[in-house]
Amino acid sequence: MLKKYLLIYFECIKISVSTAITYRLNFLLDNFIMIVSNILFPLVTLLIYGSGAEFPGWSLYEVLLIQAVFTMSTAVANIFFNGLLWATMHHVIDGSLEIVLIKPVDCLFYLIASTVDFSSTSLLIGGIIMFAVALSHVGAVTALMVLQFIVLFLAGVCVMMGISLIMAATSFKWVGNSRLPEIFNSIKYFGRYPQNIFPKAISAFTSFIIPVAMIGYFPAAALLGEADVTAFAIILPCLAFTAAGVLLFRHMVHLYEGVGG
Amino acid sequence: MMNFVLKKLKVIWAVALVTYKEWSAYRTHAMVSIFVGPVYFIVQYFIWSAVYSGKTSLNGLELSEMLKYFGVTTLIGYLTMDFADWNLQMLVRTGKFLTFAIRPIHHRFFALSQKIGHRVLGLLFEFLPCLFIFTFVFRVNLRPANYGWAVISVILAFFMNLYMNYLIGMTAFWLVQASGVRSVYLLLQSVFSGGLVPLVFFPEALQKVLLFLPFQYVSYVPAMVFIGRYTLGNISLPIPQIVGLQALAVLITALVNELVYRLSMKRFTGVGA
Numbered sequence: 001m002l003k004k005y006l007l008i009y010f011e012c013i014k015i016s017v018s019t020a021i022t023y024r025l026n027f028l029l030d031n032f033i034m035i036v037s038n039i040l041f042p043l044v045t046l047l048i049y050g051s052g053a054e055f056p057g058w059s060l061y062e063v064l065l066i067q068a069v070f071t072m073s074t075a076v077a078n079i080f081f082n083g084l085l086w087a088t089m090h091h092v093i094d095g096s097l098e099i100v101l102i103k104p105v106d107c108l109f110y111l112i113a114s115t116v117d118f119s120s121t122s123l124l125i126g127g128i129i130m131f132a133v134a135l136s137h138v139g140a141v142t143a144l145m146v147l148q149f150i151v152l153f154l155a156g157v158c159v160m161m162g163i164s165l166i167m168a169a170t171s172f173k174w175v176g177n178s179r180l181p182e183i184f185n186s187i188k189y190f191g192r193y194p195q196n197i198f199p200k201a202i203s204a205f206t207s208f209i210i211p212v213a214m215i216g217y218f219p220a221a222a223l224l225g226e227a228d229v230t231a232f233a234i235i236l237p238c239l240a241f242t243a244a245g246v247l248l249f250r251h252m253v254h255l256y257e258g259v260g261g
Numbered sequence: 262m263m264n265f266v267l268k269k270l271k272v273i274w275a276v277a278l279v280t281y282k283e284w285s286a287y288r289t290h291a292m293v294s295i296f297v298g299p300v301y302f303i304v305q306y307f308i309w310s311a312v313y314s315g316k317t318s319l320n321g322l323e324l325s326e327m328l329k330y331f332g333v334t335t336l337i338g339y340l341t342m343d344f345a346d347w348n349l350q351m352l353v354r355t356g357k358f359l360t361f362a363i364r365p366i367h368h369r370f371f372a373l374s375q376k377i378g379h380r381v382l383g384l385l386f387e388f389l390p391c392l393f394i395f396t397f398v399f400r401v402n403l404r405p406a407n408y409g410w411a412v413i414s415v416i417l418a419f420f421m422n423l424y425m426n427y428l429i430g431m432t433a434f435w436l437v438q439a440s441g442v443r444s445v446y447l448l449l450q451s452v453f454s455g456g457l458v459p460l461v462f463f464p465e466a467l468q469k470v471l472l473f474l475p476f477q478y479v480s481y482v483p484a485m486v487f488i489g490r491y492t493l494g495n496i497s498l499p500i501p502q503i504v505g506l507q508a509l510a511v512l513i514t515a516l517v518n519e520l521v522y523r524l525s526m527k528r529f530t531g532v533g534a
Contacts, residue, residue, distance in 0.1 A: 029441055033441075033444045033445075033448075036448055037444075037448055040448075040451070040452060040457060043452070043457070044457055044458050047458055047462040047463065048312055048458075048462070050462070050464070051319055051320055051462055052319075053312045053313070053316060053319050054312065055308075055311050055312060056311060056314050056315075174289070177287075177289070177290050177293070178290075179290050179293040179297075180293075182293055182297050183293060183296055183297060186296070186297045186300040186301050186304075187300065189300070189301060189304045190304060193304070193307075193308060194311075197307050197308065197310070197311035198307050199307075202303075202307070
């Protein structure tokens, strides 16, 4: 069973790579646009520090570290599961989800596997470079900190996945709304900055309800040696959030009705 | 003359009304802004409150002016938002532009009328609710320094955005698939119009360059007119002068637009869309 799914997944990756190779120019352009449009938000931080101001208690490279982690998480999400929303939306509009449902594999797995898209590779590389530069300016990092970072980063990727699933599930009811990502992007925006600039009520929301602080802030804090018990306790709401996304998506598939596209 | 104007107004009314009705079906899509706009504003509020701690002014702007700036640019965006570029490019690529080429009205005039209808929807479902939230919930002072100049500047920004986007859309006559050009332009516009951060935050050399580019007239200029003073690249201008300059920029863009339109009409070919 697992072997079958792995085989399908690798086949999907192969197809995605061949598509990218076939439409090379388009692939390169997509990559270019992806990276350029994402370097905007560290730009604001650079301009703030460039004009002699700062986030109290945070050096430029510490803030950039948070934003680099956020960028890497975004790239991973874009490559591996953000295609889910557009695929689901497309199938709901066309009424063609049956074609996926009658396949002898899990519907959610198939939709995620078949939309793997490497257009964000450049963004991932850009994120890693920014991460390396920021990291080299923030002081010594121990092996334990790296381990903590990896665990928290993966929890952040889970939050990204939960958001993707909730958006896809919403597109069953709110048909064809291409502005859906804007709603969640605006919430994700909270995760890009040091959490101590927000009042307690907001940081409680971004830690426990929709844990976007886990996308950039907490993993970066681990590398700065500031990850405490709370940071690890928040892994739980992150997993719960992803699970809620899976359940919601499955529920919406269950409600789906179609008459053969 | 009077007949000519009346006829034009009739066209605007008809096209705007139909566009309004068409897009009313998707009004909940526009209403996404009622959530997104205030949420972004909240984040900006805390970012800048933290950045200003212990400072009264940054690059000549006080915190209250900074918040006003972000509130105003968001609201002006709802009034001037435009997709003439996307629309025109789609018409050219699919060949549907043919049906406009043979109509007895200029397509740009049609696009303007469409935009008016579409933005009336934006006024009702994006601008007014967000104005209400910004003013009564967040208590931001959004009153312009001078109502007359602010209104003129926003109207000019409305036209500037249309003419610039239409110009970008017209690249499709040469490139057919112009989505790359559009993405690059949108990106430049989002940074250099001042939507991200007031342009005075950029390095001075870049500010000097921006003085001569069209981007600032879409967002930065009207926002600064609201605040009541204008500075860019160490050059400060009184409000009437910068609005005059904005009008001149709109006029030049309109002329370039017409010139490129005439050139494109010589290039355009189509068979039965």
